[in-house]
Amino acid sequence: MITPITGFSKLSKIEKIEWLANTYFNDNEAVVDTLKKYWNSDEKLQKLHDEFIENTITNFYLPLGIAPNFLINDTMYAIPMAIEESSVVAAASKAAKFWLDRGGFKTTVVSTEKVGQVHFMYFGEIEKLQAYFNTIKPELFAATKHITQNMEKRGGGITDIILRDKTAELDGYFQLHCTFETVDSMGANFINSCLEQFAKTFESSAKSFEAFSDTEKDIQIVMSILSNYVPNCLVKAEVSCSVNRLIESESIDANEFAEKFVRAIKIAKTEPYRAVTHNKGIMNGIDAVVLATGNDFRAIEAGIHAYAAKDGRYSSLTHAEVVDGIFKFWIEIPLSLGTVGGLTSLHPLVKLALEMLGKPNAKELMQIVAVAGLAQNFAAVRSLVTTGIQKGHMKMHLVNILNQLEATETEKAHFIDFFKDKTVTHSAVVNAFTAYKTQHA
Secondary structure, three states, rough: OOOOOOHHHHHOOHHHHHHHHHHOOOOHHHHEEEEEEEOOOOOHHHHHHHHHHOOOOOOOOOEEEEEEEEEEOEEEEEEEEOOOOOOHHHHHHHHHHHHOOOOEEEEEEEEOEEEEEEEEEOOOOHHHHHHHHHHHHHHHHHHHHHHHHHHHHHHOOOEEEEEEEEOOEEEEEEEEEEEEOOOOOHHHHHHHHHHHHHHHHHHHOOOOOOOOOOOOOOOOEEEEEEEEEOOEEEEEEEEEEOOOOOOOOOOOOOOHHHHHHHHHHHHHHHOOOHHHHHHHHHHHHHHHHHOOOOOOOHHHHHHHHHHHOOOOOOOOOEEEEEEOOEEEEEEEOOOOOEEHHHHHOOHHHHHHHHHOOOHHHHHHHHHHHHHHHHHHHHHHHHOOOOOOHHOOOHHHHHHHHHHHHOOOOOHHHHHHHHOOOOOHHHHHHHHHHHOOOOOOO
């Protein structure tokens, strides 16, 4: 049985690695060598990465790719994407090229409101609590002035605080539901600092509110925290063209394609099992750009999936229709993003990614990210209703399979050519590779 370790965080990086190798890998030097291979040779840059998180032992690489030819609101972009999954960047690029001469992508930021809540328990007369809230509300704003002054100079700040009665769901449960504008920062630290000050002021001032009984003065703060569900921080992205321009070959009729495409979206709206995979494909595009630009993709994922279930059933994030011969495909999603603060000013590749995008503000980045998701979904659904998803995906996955088989560059070139007109499956590649090696032994 492995003995628990104390004081691990105080060990040096080398000591942490040595403990890991000794405890879990029987002192395998290859483990130590592998971890060290991923260290950056620039000591200053490596130290920067080491200090992003705790207990760092090495760097974990993801490929950073580029999807070019995105025309968004008449501006050309090459979009950076950090992701490990085959065919994602290729699919986004293909969709971008397809829509390039069909008007490109059109985007609009609908709203940018962010949310935080003070959760508290109160057992008393609700009318008294409402009266107390009405009295204390101006003081809540005043008490956070030292926190909000710089944000207000940039055009942001606290937009409102409302009292919410949640006792129908949980006895004694109330909220201060607070909304914020954080301009170009994601604003998590700003929001949480404001909320904690709200809680402190709200709790302490209740002690001297004369209308309260002794029991009612004992407001119990449970927690103060921002929400990653931001249904009023919305962006919309869309594409459209005449139906007869949807097809690039004669293999399928344009009207038939449009009908199949719209029907596929309706199925994703209706069937949660399909909707989850459908939306996962959208998130392939979104997460890749969010990660490349130093934003919190876990927060984005949580908020978007909650939004997909806002009507009581998990459903498609994208929509499609044909009206008067015009095909229209669009997405409207919540995105809480930042272009200042956090990793955006620290991580060298994040800074490059943002510079590549023209140093966008938060609203512009919202639009770019939404387009990446829409493009990814268009490419996926188009494949599904025509050739099938595996044809393109497995072609891209072929190199991964060959790498697993430790193929040489000559062998890779041979099998890429060999599978040009064949179905790629893992077993087919293994069998062909084995036969080739036997023949050339």
